[in-house]
Amino acid sequence: MNINDWLQAARQRLDALDARLLLQHVTGLSRTELICRPETPLTSAQLDCLETLATRRQAGEPLAYLVGEAGFRGRSFQVSPAVLVPRPETEELVDLALDKLRELAVRAPRVLDLGTGSGAIPISLALEYPAAQVSAVDVSPAALAVARANGAALQAPVRWLESDWFAALGDERFDLIVSNPPYIHAEDPHLAGDGLCFEPRLALTDGADGLACIRAIVADAAAHLEPGGWLLFEHGWDQGPASRNLLTLAGFKAVQTWQDLAGHDRISGGRTPSPQDAHP
Ligand code: GLN
Numbered sequence: 001m002n003i004n005d006w007l008q009a010a011r012q013r014l015d016a017l018d019a020r021l022l023l024q025h026v027t028g029l030s031r032t033e034l035i036c037r038p039e040t041p042l043t044s045a046q047l048d049c050l051e052t053l054a055t056r057r058q059a060g061e062p063l064a065y066l067v068g069e070a071g072f073r074g075r076s077f078q079v080s081p082a083v084l085v086p087r088p089e090t091e092e093l094v095d096l097a098l099d100k101l102r103e104l105a106v107r108a109p110r111v112l113d114l115g116t117g118s119g120a121i122p123i124s125l126a127l128e129y130p131a132a133q134v135s136a137v138d139v140s141p142a143a144l145a146v147a148r149a150n151g152a153a154l155q156a157p158v159r160w161l162e163s164d165w166f167a168a169l170g171d172e173r174f175d176l177i178v179s180n181p182p183y184i185h186a187e188d189p190h191l192a193g194d195g196l197c198f199e200p201r202l203a204l205t206d207g208a209d210g211l212a213c214i215r216a217i218v219a220d221a222a223a224h225l226e227p228g229g230w231l232l233f234e235h236g237w238d239q240g241p242a243s244r245n246l247l248t249l250a251g252f253k254a255v256q257t258w259q260d261l262a263g264h265d266r267i268s269g270g271r272t273p274s275p276q277d278a279h280p
Helices: 003-010 016-027 031-036 044-058 063-067 088-104 120-128 141-153 212-224 240-249
Strands: 069-072 075-078 110-114 133-138 158-162 174-179 225-234 253-259 265-271
Touching: 003 016, 003 044, 016 031, 016 044, 016 063, 044 063, 063 069, 075 120, 075 141, 088 120, 088 174, 088 225, 088 265, 110 120, 120 133, 120 141, 120 158, 133 141, 141 158, 174 212, 212 225, 212 240, 240 253, 240 265
Parallel strands: 110 133, 110 174, 133 158, 174 225
Antiparallel strands: 069 075, 225 265, 253 265
């Protein structure tokens, strides 16, 4: 069987993009090579491997886990089932964080990412805002190992720490804190469906009402921010009002929610009071 035969047969059960990406992964050929050399024969080992991967894909496993990588802001990140697959919405969190860093205009701003997973957020920030001093924490050693490997492969200077939110940070302060915490309600039926059932539960749900981690982060963030420092975090489409309420109660200023490209509330944040607030 050659490449073309396999692609034709795969149409019955996979979408065309998934089929092509699995084929690239197994043969090591580029997209162009696949197109230019459709007659290339597949070995029986390659066919066995493709069969296994196609079956897993059909069962709903995210393609990123099957090929071991996912794209985020134009870079390739290694992923494993120890980490959430980076999402396009989270690219918008990075954009917003970059805006805030430019606004703050601190010479070497200190940045912290809480619950870093694959490390996609802090690595992107370190590479796209080179003056920043970026730290990232995760409670899962397995996730941190993936993040560290990504940092090394992409040559991003990030300090990695194993920590349950702020626990290992002592009294360190930052200019910007970002997070994509677990925010899905424990009883949300989506957790059992789509590809989500293959991803780490710890990265998706707080095991409670979906706001437990956000509450914990908002409660402790101000003590780890410089005056005028920003906290930005991702949340579910229906968690904007609750997030703004928590931020306001915790004393944050300029509290705001931003929508994702689909128009859903997706990121909320605010900054700590600064001397300017007293003299407007
Ligand atoms: N946005 C993700 C999803 O719905 C969830 C990410 C998270 O819990 N942090 O698939």
